[in-house]
Amino acid sequence: MTTVKAAISQTTWTGDKQSMLDKHEQFARDAAADGAQVMSFQELFYGPYFGITQDQKYYRFAEAADGPIVQRFRSVAKELGMVLVLPIYEEAQTGVYYNTSVLVDADGSILGIYRKNHLPHLEKFWEKFYFRPGNLGYPVWDTAVGRVGMYICYDRHFPEGWRELGLNGADMVFNPNATKPGLSNRLWEVEGPAAAVANGYFVLQPNRVGREDNEYGDDAVAFYGTSQVIDPRGNFVGERGSDTDEQVLVRDLDIDMVRQMRDDWQFYRDRRPDTYGGIVEP
Secondary structure, eight states: OOEEEEEEEEOOOOSSHHHHHHHHHHHHHHHHHTTOSEEEOOTTTTSOOGGGSOOGGGGGGOBOTTSHHHHHHHHHHHHHTOEEEEEEEEEEETTEEEEEEEEEOTTSOEEEEEEOOOOOEETTEEGGGTOOOOOSOOOEEEETTEEEEEOOGGGGGOHHHHHHHHHTTOSEEEOOBOOOSSTHHHHHHHHHHHHHHHHTSEEEEOBOEEEOHHHHGGGOOEEEOOOEEEOTTSOBSSOOOOSSSOEEEEEEEETHHHHHHHHHSOTTTTOOGGGOGGGGOO
16 A cells, blocks of 8 residues: 555634744644645635735735745755645736645655636635636646645636546645635535545645634634545545644545546546537637
8 A cells, every 4th residue: 555644734814924934834844743745735825815805915925936935835845855735826927916836846846836727706705806817727746745736725616627637647636725604615525525536536625714803804704624635435534624723634645546446437438528528618
């Protein structure tokens, strides 16, 4: 059995960027002490979830995909020998911003980035004010722990991207989130397992937790945590995270399950892309 120890974390906004960076570095160190070889933080991990409002001041949270924050965590990754998924606010150029995850290998090298393709624009999720839609497709990279893909929050409602990641060879897909109660509760329970089963890979979904009322007062929402790790057969690996408290989850991934699931269920063999033309019609 080939086992990879994977970690995901959940927390709420402390009120300042520096303490969030320090907190997440400690999360990585704690996870590494528990044997974790790969870890993902939550969506836009070092700031508040600013999609609650439409305010230009939050543009200042953006920086380059190889900027100071990523450089700091490159050093952490190299020191700990840990693959890191870093969900940041990316400034590609002045005035051009993306909701991005940066993938850093265990030797500290930047392997690549994923830009969130699907952007919500509705009450308290005003993401089109802050981000351009992703333009890099659905890449998958070879890392020290296997083939890794990334998908971000609202993306998870779109099965097409999950499938693209599977076709590109993912063993595991990290899907960082900022998800609150409402219409999404039931979807949160079923979408991750459905994606894992349909594509035969591990799905790892960190989610924010708690109220960011220190930033938004009465307008704040209560992110419900319950971060989760799902195996290729659609089962939760260990307990889901707390729905109220900060937490780091470390889980064992039996990577051999990827091949076993795909051998048992030949979804890739039996696909009929020649019949799916309507999916890609605008």
